[in-house]
Amino acid sequence: MMFSLLPTSAIFVATDPVDLRKAFDGLATLMRQSLGQDPLSGSVYIFSNWQRNRLNVTGRLKTSHRWAVQTQPV
Numbered sequence: 001m002m003f004s005l006l007p008t009s010a011i012f013v014a015t016d017p018v019d020l021r022k023a024f025d026g027l028a029t030l031m032r033q034s035l036g037q038d039p040l041s042g043s044v045y046i047f048s049n050w051q052r053n054r055l056n057v058t059g060r061l062k063t064s065h066r067w068a069v070q071t072q073p074v
Contacts, residue, residue, distance in 0.1 A: 006042060008062065009042055009043055009044060009059075010040075010041075010043040010044070011044045011045075011046065011059065012031075012035050012037055012043055012044070012045050012046070013045075013046045014030065014034060014035065014045070014047045014048070015044065017047075017048055017049055017050040017052065018030060018047045018048070018049070018056075019049075019050075020047065020049045020056050022056060024039075024058070027039070027045070027047065027056070027058055028072070030047070031045055036072075042059075043059065044057060044058070044059035045057075045058045046058075
């Protein structure tokens with residue numbers, strides 16, 4: 001899945017590994033507590049698993065209020 005970023009979009013990378021089985025609510029809590037960011041801001045958030053062999057890229061789609069969550073092998 002591909003989504004485009006707004007020119008004002010920021011990309012945040014969590015440096016601590018996370019449990020990628022978390023649903024959006026669990027990841028949103030991490031965005032607020034660990035990164036100090038609003039998950040609905042339109043930014044993109046990148047998380048990795050404990051083995052650092054998978055990434056989860058989460059962001060709001062530009063044209064809607066839906067979220068795209070994509071987990072890919074590294």
